[in-house]
Amino acid sequence: DQQVKQNSPSLSVQEGRISILNCDYTNSMFDYFLWYKKYPAEGPTFLISISSIKDKNEDGRFTVFLNKSAKHLSLHIVPSQPGDSAVYFCAASARNNAGNMLTFGGGTRLMVKP
Amino acid sequence: EAQVTQNPRYLITVTGKKLTVTCSQNMNHEYMSWYRQDPGLGLRQIYYSMNVEVTDKGDVPEGYKVSRKEKRNFPLILESPSPNQTSLYFCASSLWDRTEAFFGQGTRLTVV
Numbered sequence: 001d002q003q004v005k006q007n008s009p010s011l012s013v014q015e016g017r018i019s020i021l022n023c024d025y026t027n028s029m030f031d032y033f034l035w036y037k038k039y040p041a042e043g044p045t046f047l048i049s050i051s052s053i054k055d056k057n058e059d060g061r062f063t064v065f066l067n068k069s070a071k072h073l074s075l076h077i078v079p080s081q082p083g084d085s086a087v088y089f090c091a092a093s094a095r096n097n098a099g100n101m102l103t104f105g106g107g108t109r110l111m112v113k114p
Numbered sequence: 115e116a117q118v119t120q121n122p123r124y125l126i127t128v129t130g131k132k133l134t135v136t137c138s139q140n141m142n143h144e145y146m147s148w149y150r151q152d153p154g155l156g157l158r159q160i161y162y163s164m165n166v167e168v169t170d171k172g173d174v175p176e177g178y179k180v181s182r183k184e185k186r187n188f189p190l191i192l193e194s195p196s197p198n199q200t201s202l203y204f205c206a207s208s209l210w211d212r213t214e215a216f217f218g219q220g221t222r223l224t225v226v
Contacts, residue, residue: 002155009154032213043118043204043217044157089156093213101172102215104149104156 003027004092006105013112019077021108023090026071030092034102035064035075038087047088048075080112116141120205120218127195127225135190135221137205144210146188147172148180150201151220157204163188164210195225 004025013019021035031052036044050057050064050073057064063076077084090105118139127133139146147162149172159172163182177199179191188207192199202222206215 004156006156034213036217041219043206043219045217046214049214091157101147101159101162102157102213103173104158106154106156 001026002106003030004090004103004105006088006090006108008108009106010109010111013080013110015082015112015114016079019075019080019084019110019112021075021077021088021090021110023073023075023105024071025073025092027092027094027103028071029094030103031095032093033064033066033073034091034093035062036089036091036104038089038107044089077110080110082112082114085110085112116216118205118207118216118218120203120221122221123219124222125224127223129196129225130194133192133195133223135192135203135205135223137188137190137218138186139188139205139207139216140186141207141209141216142185143207143216144185145215146182146205146207147215148178148188148190149204149206150174151204152201160190160203195223197225199223200225 034049035047037047038044066073087107089107091102121136148160149157158174161180163169205218208215
């Protein structure tokens with residue numbers, strides 16, 4: 001059973017508009033959440049993260065929101081640009097003696113149309 | 115340049131022929147791990163290592179082996195590959211106290 005889910009496999013947005021990517025998790029032990037971006041033929045690259053003690057983290061055009069009671073997080077991209085077209089993975093981490101294990105969602109392919 | 119390097123990038127092999135995918139990082143990271151990416155399933159962790167000579171199973175370890183004899187290297191070994199191991203593989207590294215992992219460019223493996 002997947003502990004981190006991204007229910008939208010794809011999303012299409014017009015350039016300049018907002019992109020909202022969603023992620024749900026089931027494990028209450030997760031205390032750190034990350035978003036990764038992946039272009040074809042490249043490895044995932046870290047985009048933004050949020051600790052469970054916060055409900056919002058902003059970095060330029062990217063903002064991540066965390067709703068712990070709903071076990072839901074979202075990534076907002078404003079304004080969206082064609083270069084943002086990629087696959088976005090949500091990931092979660094639970095600090096324990098086993099180290100920094102990341103559990104990933106299935107990914108959402110974002111297409112930003114010019 | 116800080117990076118994680120995997121080799122080879124592409125590999126086609128036959129069932130049962132042992133292979134090794136190498137991974138090396140130049141950031142002096144303690145933590146390294148291997149993931150496989152399959153459609154709709156995201157990235158699933160195969161094995162991880164918290165430091166030299168310390169390795170442990172991730173979510174999908176069956177059919178794989180790893181070793182961590184040096185801090186910078188973390189090879190993935192498939193002793194007897196099978197077609198269900200056809201996948202895209204990523205190596206990653208991070209500092210012990212950070213979870214922002216750096217990923218290699220990936221190895222696309224096809225087992226026929």
